[in-house]
Amino acid sequence: MELRHLRYFVAVAEELHFGRAAARSFVAQPTLSQQIKTFEGEVGARLFERSPRVSLTPVGAVLLPHARRVLDEAACAEAAVRAAAEGRAGALRVGYEAPIMRDGLAESIRAFRADVPDAGLHFWEAGSREQVEAVREGRADAGLVLLPVDERGVEVRAIAESPIFVVIPEGHRLAGRETVALAELSDEPQVAWARDPAPEVYDQYLRACGAAGFVPRVVQEVRHAESLLGLVAAGVGVGTMHAARVQPGYPGVAFARLVEPALTIRTGAVWRRGDGSPLLARFLDAVLRPAPPL
Missing domain, CATH: 1.10.10.10 (Winged helix-like DNA-binding domain superfamily/Winged helix DNA-binding domain)
Incomplete structure (x- = not known):
C-alpha cells in the first residue's frame, strides 16, 4: 500500500x-x-x-x-x-558554569528559545572539566565553560572575556582600593577555588602567581561563590573572583580589580568534534559572539 x-x-x-x-x-x-x-x-x-x-x-x-x-x-x-x-526541532543537553549566565548568555539563550520554540533545552550545572568529559563521551551536546579546557576530542570557541577581582575583608589594608597588583597578595592567606572543577583555570592562576614571584598561601578551598564571600567576610583570607560573580554591596567584603598583570577569565562553548546536528549549529550561532577560533 x-x-x-x-x-x-x-x-x-x-x-x-x-x-x-x-x-x-x-x-x-x-x-x-x-x-x-x-x-x-x-x-x-x-x-x-x-x-x-x-x-x-x-x-x-x-x-x-x-x-x-x-x-x-x-x-x-x-x-x-x-x-x-533545519535545526528547528529536537533536544539539546547543555552544561554550564553558573557565572557564565551573567555574561550575557541568558539573553542569547532567551533569543534562541524564541527563535526555535519547539526545541528542547535541558541544562545542568557542572564544573568545566565535568562538562568537557560529558561532551566528549556523548552525555551532553554542548558545554558553557571557563577557559582554558582540555581540548581533546572537542571543539572550543571563546564567548567573552572578563576581568578578575580581588575579594578583600572589610577593614583590610587593601580595602577601599580600586585595583590591587597580584604581587601584593604574596603574603596574604587566600581562600581559593578548588582545582578539580576547572583545573586549567586553576593552574593558569598558579602560573601567574609564580611569574609574580610567589606561591599563593591557600588556607581554604571552596566550590561556590557564597562560600568564598562568606569566608572572606569572616577574615579567613582574601580571594579572587570572576567579574560575573562579583556582588557589590555584599556585607563584610570589598572588591578591587586585579592588575599587574590584569588577569582575566574567558568563557566559551565546547561541543563534540564532528557533531553535525543542525539544532546544535543553530544553538551555537546564538551563543557564540564574534571571536577567533582558539
Whole structure:
C-alpha cells in the first residue's frame, strides 16, 4: 500500500468525481482511474461504485478514515523531519558554569528559545572539566565553560572575556582600593577555588602567581561563590573572583580589580568534534559572539 494510492483514494472519496479528483491531484484523469484500479487490486475489493455516479462502496467507507489518519501521520512525520533538518526541532543537553549566565548568555539563550520554540533545552550545572568529559563521551551536546579546557576530542570557541577581582575583608589594608597588583597578595592567606572543577583555570592562576614571584598561601578551598564571600567576610583570607560573580554591596567584603598583570577569565562553548546536528549549529550561532577560533 503506497501513500500515493491513499492520496488518490482520498481525493476521489472527497470529490466523488474522477475529473475533479484528477485536477486536485495534478494528474490526468485516465492516470488517476488506472491508479485507483491498481489500488483496488492490491486491497482485493472495489472501493468505488462508478455508475450512475461515483460513490464509496461499504469497503471504501471503512478505509476512508484510516487513509486520512495515515496521510495525516505521514504529513506530521515529514514536517518533523524537515524541522529537525533545519535545526528547528529536537533536544539539546547543555552544561554550564553558573557565572557564565551573567555574561550575557541568558539573553542569547532567551533569543534562541524564541527563535526555535519547539526545541528542547535541558541544562545542568557542572564544573568545566565535568562538562568537557560529558561532551566528549556523548552525555551532553554542548558545554558553557571557563577557559582554558582540555581540548581533546572537542571543539572550543571563546564567548567573552572578563576581568578578575580581588575579594578583600572589610577593614583590610587593601580595602577601599580600586585595583590591587597580584604581587601584593604574596603574603596574604587566600581562600581559593578548588582545582578539580576547572583545573586549567586553576593552574593558569598558579602560573601567574609564580611569574609574580610567589606561591599563593591557600588556607581554604571552596566550590561556590557564597562560600568564598562568606569566608572572606569572616577574615579567613582574601580571594579572587570572576567579574560575573562579583556582588557589590555584599556585607563584610570589598572588591578591587586585579592588575599587574590584569588577569582575566574567558568563557566559551565546547561541543563534540564532528557533531553535525543542525539544532546544535543553530544553538551555537546564538551563543557564540564574534571571536577567533582558539
